[in-house]
Amino acid sequence: MLAVDEAQPKAAFRDVVMAYVGLTKPRVIELLLLTTVPVMFFAARGVPPLGLVVATVIGGTLSAGSASVFNCVYDRDIDEQMRRTRRRALPRHIVTPAAALVFGVVLGVLSTVVLAVWVNLLSAALSVTAIAFYVFVYTMLLKRRTTQNIVWGGIAGCFPTLIGWTAVTGELSWVPVVLFAVVFFWTPPHTWALALRYREDYAQVDVPMLPVVKPARNVALQIVLYSWVMVGTSLLLWPVAGTGPLYPVVALVLGAVFLAQAHGLHRRARGTEELSVLQPMRLFHSSNLYLSLLFVAVAIDPLLR
Structure with missing residues (x-):
């Protein structure tokens, strides 16, 4: 019984951690990074500096995760009703909306700091723009109002190509x-x-x-x-x-x-x-x-x- 009791808190902690990870939509992050790193190779005309790649990947991951968390917070009402999304953390009440919002802000701030300090200011500015566009233009303005929601809202997902290029060259x-x-x-x-x-x-x-x-x-x-x-x-x-x-x-x-x-x-x-x-x-x-x-x-x- 003692072994079972000790295992229960660990399982609960793991569930919470995985819930926070799920809020960042890791599969979306993978796709975004897939359009970032290759552009860095192309911009460098070869292999870019490893440290720069690592900093850009970390900053990009935090940035994309931040945007996804904000999206989950805003869309939690409809996520709870959709089969595809009802198993997310907020519909299951594993994470509170307030905690998720703080998590999203922290990720956004960290991503901006990482990109500004270890990459460059232009890449950091593009990252912030992408987050703002995804949250305010796509999630809050377009998604529930027009059939063109993902056409124009999808612009946010195009920014990694610009970030990858500017990370290496410092310009567009x-x-x-x-x-x-x-x-x-x-x-x-x-x-x-x-x-x-x-x-x-x-x-x-x-x-x-x-x-x-x-x-x-x-x-x-x-x-x-x-x-x-x-x-x-x-x-x-x-x-x-x-x-x-x-x-x-x-x-x-x-x-x-x-x-x-x-x-x-x-x-x-x-x-x-x-x-x-x-x-x-x-x-x-x-x-x-x-x-x-x-x-x-x-x-x-x-x-x-």
């Missing part, structure tokens, strides 16, 4: 802007595919995601259009940055596969609204793989030159 240029645009046009197909899967959840809480207010065929058409623009934008990096042959080849192959997936979803959506037939998560998972491999190519390209 057209190269990170092109990569910023790639992520911008990638976000709607990625998010709308997920929203197709969970459209009933969004409808239940009156969040006007595009799949909630438009038929699947209309959503799929929008996905196809954004996908074509995304692929075209990705190929712009070749002439703008003067890449080697690896990047355009990878971008072209990945783009062709992504477009095939998008057109496949559109073809299925023209015949049915049935989720089991639409299979939108195929495109969602493909979009993650697309972005990952594209930015791996961004990192490797300068190493080969």
Whole structure:
């Protein structure tokens, strides 16, 4: 009995720690860092200083975590009603909203200090801008009011490309802007595919995601259009940055596969609204793989030159 009693507080403590970690949305952080570090390699035309990479990754992780925590605090009412989010810390009442808010502020302050002291002021300013945009523009202004919520709100997720570049160079240029645009046009197909899967959840809480207010065929058409623009934008990096042959080849192959997936979803959506037939998560998972491999190519390209 004594051994069981001693184990109980440890289990409870672990649950609380994991709840705080969950508030930061680690999977989102992973995706954001995936667009930060490769850009640093590209900006350095090789391997950037390890200390700079570590500082940028730590600052970026804290920054993205802060924005996610604020999002969880504001959206806790609808998170409690949605199947996809009801297991988060706030709906389960493992963490109080006040404690979560303090946690988000602490993460935001720490991220700003890390980036300002060990990277540079421009990167720190961009990080603060990204947090503010995600919280005030996307979460509080757009998400519950317009079908274009993730189109414009997705801008916040594009900032890591700028932060990664400025961390190395200390200034902005057209190269990170092109990569910023790639992520911008990638976000709607990625998010709308997920929203197709969970459209009933969004409808239940009156969040006007595009799949909630438009038929699947209309959503799929929008996905196809954004996908074509995304692929075209990705190929712009070749002439703008003067890449080697690896990047355009990878971008072209990945783009062709992504477009095939998008057109496949559109073809299925023209015949049915049935989720089991639409299979939108195929495109969602493909979009993650697309972005990952594209930015791996961004990192490797300068190493080969």
